[in-house]
Each structure stands twice: as C-alpha cells, then as structure tokens.
Amino acid sequence: IAGITQAPTSQILAAGRRMTLRCTQDMRHNAMYWYRQDLGLGLRLIHYSNTAGTTGKGEVPDGYSVSRANTDDFPLTLASAVPSQTSVYFCASSATGADQPQHFGDGTRLSIL
Amino acid sequence: EDQVTQSPEALRLQEGESSSLNCSYTVSGLRGLFWYRQDPGKGPEFLFTLYSAGEEKEKERLKATLTKKESFLHITAPKPEDSATYLCAVLYRSGNTPLVFGKGTRLSVIA
Numbered sequence: 508i509a510g511i512t513q514a515p516t517s518q519i520l521a522a523g524r525r526m527t528l529r530c531t532q533d534m535r536h537n538a539m540y541w542y543r544q545d546l547g548l549g550l551r552l553i554h555y556s557n558t559a560g561t562t563g564k565g566e567v568p569d570g571y572s573v574s575r576a577n578t579d580d581f582p583l584t585l586a587s588a589v590p591s592q593t594s595v596y597f598c599a600s601s602a603t604g605a606d607q608p609q610h611f612g613d614g615t616r617l618s619i620l
Numbered sequence: 621e622d623q624v625t626q627s628p629e630a631l632r633l634q635e636g637e638s639s640s641l642n643c644s645y646t647v648s649g650l651r652g653l654f655w656y657r658q659d660p661g662k663g664p665e666f667l668f669t670l671y672s673a674g675e676e677k678e679k680e681r682l683k684a685t686l687t688k689k690e691s692f693l694h695i696t697a698p699k700p701e702d703s704a705t706y707l708c709a710v711l712y713r714s715g716n717t718p719l720v721f722g723k724g725t726r727l728s729v730i731a
Contacts, residue, residue: 511663540718549723550664550707597663605711605718606652606671611663 510534511612513598519618520588528583528615530598536610537603539581541565541573543594544614550597556581558603588619624710626722633729636697641725643708644690653691654719655684656707664707698729 514529532539541553542565552565556575570592572584581600585592595616599609627642643653652671656664668677670686677684681702683694693706708722 538718547723550709550721552718555718599663606669608654608666608669609719610666611656613661613663 511598511600511610513596513612513615515615516613517616517618519620522588522590522619524588526585526588526617528585528596528598528617530581530583530612531579532581532598532600532610533579534600534610535578536600537578538601538607538609539575540599540601540609541571541581541583542597542599543567543592544597545594553583553596590619593617593619624708624720624722626706626708626725628725629723630726631728633695633698633727635699635729635731638694638696638698640695641693641706641727642690643693643710643722645710645720649713650710651713652711653686654709654711655691655693656709658705658707658724667706695727698727700729700731703727703729 511532520526537558540555542550544550551567553567553571554565554573556562559575559578562573575581595614597611597614599611601607601609623646625644654669655667658664668684673688675686681696685692705724705726707724709719
C-alpha cells in the first residue's frame, strides 16, 4: 500500500542524546514536511523540503535539522534532545504545489527524560 | 498574524444527530483550505480541499463549505465511526508557512 512510513513508532530517550526520526514515502512526491503535535497547540511545522536537495525552516525549527538526499527519504535529527522536544512527530508529503493536499504518516511518539 | 480557529473544541452527538464544525480564518488572502480527520494514534487523513468562497465538497456523511471568513464541516446523521478529531488547515497567499493548522474539534458520536 502506497504511503508514508515513519520509524520508530515510539521512543524514550535520555536528554542530551542524539536521535534521528526516519521518514520514507513511496508516492514520488516532491514535497515533504515534518510537524510536531502537542496537546493544546496543534500541528506545528518544523522543517520542509520542496524537492530533493532543498530544505526550509518552518515555525519551530530550533533544535532540529533535516536533510533531503533523495525524493523518498526525509530524516529529522535532534542533535541533543531536551525534555521540551517530547512530542508526537508527523512526517507528511505532497505533490508539487503548495495547494496540494499533504498526506501524513502515523507518527513517532518521542519522550525525552 | 494569520490564525486559524476551530470551534467547538469538543462536540458530543447522539447517533443520527446532525451538526456542524466551524473553522474561521483571518482574511489575508486564502489560497486553499483543507479538512483532515485524525483518529487516536494515527496521522491526519485528508478529506477535502476548498479553494474559493461558495465551493462545496461532499463525501459520505460529510459536506464542507467555504465562505470568505470561515468553513463549515457539516455532519449529517453521524455514526459512531465518525468519532475523531477534525482538523482544519489554511494555506495563505502571503508568508512562508505552507499550512497553518487549527487545534481541531474532537467529535464523539454516541450510539
């Protein structure tokens, strides 16, 4: 079934550790996105990529980095995790064009202790 | 600042009791408005895109409408399987953020 695969599905991490959340899509979408979802705050964009080789900052980029080496993969890295990064992280993708609907994975639940 | 406000925060309906969810947005140039459904432990699932005032889209018991300041998601004769959080997201003509999401409406349909 075509779609977005995120890994891991959940993780408990010690503060200060490095962590990479993986995201792979098989829909050949050019654009990909990373969001965090927190209770009471809704979905907030962390980083995005309009096409392979390019990335941009969203609303809450601090403490996160991304890369887009190819069309299918868009990993999100926390270089040194802090408790405030405890959240549910969603990866999404869309066809070219900002007005195209985004399709989401089922998320990674990350707890930083 | 561009904002998206959804109301109510939570809604409890009896099975078959029709109602509407609201999504209002600041008027600074709308390029598109998206409705999503999110089940617990899952990612948002795309439902509809609306691009201009007066536009309507339908899918089963759901109908989305758009005016110049707000969108409504009408739920006709809901069933328990319609229980979910419904998210609205707006794409503005200005600014760098691709989508601005509302906080959602949690819908519970009781049999």
